Amino acid sequence: xxxxxxxxxxxxxxxxxxxxxxxxxxxxxxxxxxxxxxxxxxxxxxxxxxxxxxxxxxxxxxxxxxxxxxxxxxxxxxxxxxxxxxxxxxxxxxxxxxxxxxxxxxxxxxxxxxxxxxxxxxxxxxxxxxxxxxxxxxxxxxxxxxxxxxxxxxxxxxxxxxxxxxxxxxxxxxxxxxxxxxxxxxxx
Numbered sequence: 001x002x003x004x005x006x007x008x009x010x011x012x013x014x015x016x017x018x019x020x021x022x023x024x025x026x027x028x029x030x031x032x033x034x035x036x037x038x039x040x041x042x043x044x045x046x047x048x049x050x051x052x053x054x055x056x057x058x059x060x061x062x063x064x065x066x067x068x069x070x071x072x073x074x075x076x077x078x079x080x081x082x083x084x085x086x087x088x089x090x091x092x093x094x095x096x097x098x099x100x101x102x103x104x105x106x107x108x109x110x111x112x113x114x115x116x117x118x119x120x121x122x123x124x125x126x127x128x129x130x131x132x133x134x135x136x137x138x139x140x141x142x143x144x145x146x147x148x149x150x151x152x153x154x155x156x157x158x159x160x161x162x163x164x165x166x167x168x169x170x171x172x173x174x175x176x177x178x179x180x181x182x183x184x185x186x187x188x
Contacts, residue, residue: 021092047073070097118159120147120170
């Protein structure tokens with residue numbers, strides 16, 4: 001891959017480290033422990049935490065923020081437990097995702113379309129509170145009208161509330177991750 005000077009944004013690394021979650025970026029010494037422990041990189045070889053950190057440091061802002069790679073992290077935190085430098089790659093990914101949303105590179109609708117978040121069909125919600133009770137991250141809330149709401153910036157896209165909603169009011173599209181993993185399974 002050839003990189004031109006036009007693709008390099010020298011301030012990208014500083015932008016990431018200034019964000020909550022990105023402050024440990026410069027502690028990374030590229031040992032690769034995160035990549036070795038990452039279950040996503042085992043299923044999707046292009047997703048490599050060490051490579052993504054390198055892209056941030058190289059200043060490949062546009063390339064990274066517009067890449068679907070930043071949405072593949074499952075936030076399992078496996079990388080956090082093995083990192084000798086406490087880099088917290090999962091938090092860096094959250095910061096980069098927020099940056100992509102804040103700068104309009106990705107929209108909340110893109111997240112829905114690509115199966116990265118769930119949403120509530122307001123007319124179907126019966127206010128049963130199932131989603132509120134079962135979400136391990138306490139993301140669903142009940143609004144003033146008694147209808148469940150889910151903030152797409154906080155949603156982990158795990159699908160727990162989607163699968164448990166008795167009224168089927170919570171919707172989720174098939175994710176690109178699922179399509180890639182299914183494609184890997186058919187190649188063997």
